Amino acid sequence: MTYMSENKEYSLIYNWADIESRSNFLSIITINNENEVRNKLSHIIAPYQFKEKVLCGISRCQTKHNYGFLVKLKTGEEIIIGKDCGKKYFGAEF
Numbered sequence: 001m002t003y004m005s006e007n008k009e010y011s012l013i014y015n016w017a018d019i020e021s022r023s024n025f026l027s028i029i030t031i032n033n034e035n036e037v038r039n040k041l042s043h044i045i046a047p048y049q050f051k052e053k054v055l056c057g058i059s060r061c062q063t064k065h066n067y068g069f070l071v072k073l074k075t076g077e078e079i080i081i082g083k084d085c086g087k088k089y090f091g092a093e094f
Contacts, residue, residue, distance in 0.1 A: 013048035019070055024078045030059045041089055045070045045078065056082045 057079030
């Protein structure tokens, strides 16, 4: 499966190490409300799918999920969000 973002094509990420090793990756960001989430998120980098569940990188969510999106923040840092947050904040369907 491939995904288009920023005029680039990305493959689905299957390996947690591929995300964790990224230099701008943060496991969690502190966000207090939905408006703050919308103000911090920039765009989707790539989708991912894992056998083991991982936690959403948005502090107010922290829902465990198997598939979601690697996203860029407006600061340049990156977090993961589950499919539900992807749909809620980006209108993205997994």
